[in-house]
Amino acid sequence: MAAQFTAGTADVKDVARLAARGVTVGYGDRTVIDGLDVTIPPGVITTIIGPNGCGKSTLLRTLSRLLRPTGGTVVLDGEDIGRLRTRDVAKKLGLLPQAPVAPDGLTVADLVARGRHPHQSWLRQWSSDDADVVRRALAMTGVADLAERPVDSLSGGQRQRVWISMTLAQGTDLLLLDEPTTYLDLAHAIDVLDLVDDLHESGRTVVMVLHDLNLATRYSDHLVVMRAGAVLAQGHPRDVITAELLHEAFGLRARVVEDPVGDRPLIVPIGRAHVRPDA
Numbered sequence: 001m002a003a004q005f006t007a008g009t010a011d012v013k014d015v016a017r018l019a020a021r022g023v024t025v026g027y028g029d030r031t032v033i034d035g036l037d038v039t040i041p042p043g044v045i046t047t048i049i050g051p052n053g054c055g056k057s058t059l060l061r062t063l064s065r066l067l068r069p070t071g072g073t074v075v076l077d078g079e080d081i082g083r084l085r086t087r088d089v090a091k092k093l094g095l096l097p098q099a100p101v102a103p104d105g106l107t108v109a110d111l112v113a114r115g116r117h118p119h120q121s122w123l124r125q126w127s128s129d130d131a132d133v134v135r136r137a138l139a140m141t142g143v144a145d146l147a148e149r150p151v152d153s154l155s156g157g158q159r160q161r162v163w164i165s166m167t168l169a170q171g172t173d174l175l176l177l178d179e180p181t182t183y184l185d186l187a188h189a190i191d192v193l194d195l196v197d198d199l200h201e202s203g204r205t206v207v208m209v210l211h212d213l214n215l216a217t218r219y220s221d222h223l224v225v226m227r228a229g230a231v232l233a234q235g236h237p238r239d240v241i242t243a244e245l246l247h248e249a250f251g252l253r254a255r256v257v258e259d260p261v262g263d264r265p266l267i268v269p270i271g272r273a274h275v276r277p278d279a
């Protein structure tokens with residue numbers, strides 16, 4: 001008998017892998033994000049951009065349940081993330097925090113193996129399946145040759161691949177990466193983003209924070225533009241990136257032109273938004 005699909009049961013709210021609905025969150029008494037709505041579409045790369053301190057990392061931590069909102073909800077695959085067990089969240093999404101630090105002397109293989117923790121318990125110890133997943137994660141990120149090296153002896157680009165490898169070993173198809181290219185030169189940044197694109201091509205949903213606006217535009221299908229804890233715009237880079245928006249979000253004067261090698265807008269900065277007195 002032919003396989004049958006039961007269509008028509010999914011409504012719009014289930015289309016998003018992950019969403020914030022009216023989320024308010026901060027630290028102590030200080031509210032950083034107030035009533036924010038954001039939708040992460042499935043199977044594409046979503047990139048969050050915005051000025052320093054606007055709340056990008058706070059949003060990513062809230063979407064991965066490291067921070068609990070004081071108002072609103074985060075919805076993961078149709079469920080309120082606040083009601084899920086930590087272990088169940090870890091089996092669905094992996095977060096790579098901004099500037100992670102490995103314990104002194106820890107080897108690449110041991111760090112990546114830590115990605116398997118959510119799958120283990122006193123009943124279910126390390127298995128050959130875990131070893132296979134770790135081996136694949138090392139291979140996919142091109143760091144298998146570095147397995148026995150201490151993480152703190154690696155270059156910035158190698159280290160970033162190792163952290164992504166650990167996040168991959170968690171085995172989730174939803175990855176949240178906070179500034180995976182920070183401190184990398186352009187060639188190494190492109191190398192890491194090509195890897196992120198491979199992960200997307202193999203069916204994963206990726207949410208990342210990037211500082212470089214042109215790389216964000218080039219590598220994402222969905223942009224979320226933040227300023228001062230709020231979302232200014234979200235959508236396809238072609239619809240979102242305009243000179244007006246860049247001015248509003250970053251106080252940047254820029255021209256937006258056609259990218260000569262891609263099908264996305266290219267941002268050419270001119271300078272600060274205010275007119276210099278000697279100009």
Ligand SMILES: Nc1ncnc2c1ncn2[C@@H]1O[C@H](COP(=O)(O)OP(=O)(O)O)[C@@H](O)[C@H]1O
Pocket residue numbers: 027032050051052053054055056057058059
């Ligand atoms: N752990 C923390 N405790 C207190 N305040 C924090 C903490 N982390 C971030 N903040 C503050 O929250 C605001 C947003 O920070 P963050 O989300 O890290 O911004 P971004 O990632 O966009 O640079 C900033 O004002 C920052 O100082």
Ligand SMILES: [Mg+2]
Pocket residue numbers: 056057058098178209
């Ligand atoms: Mg940040």
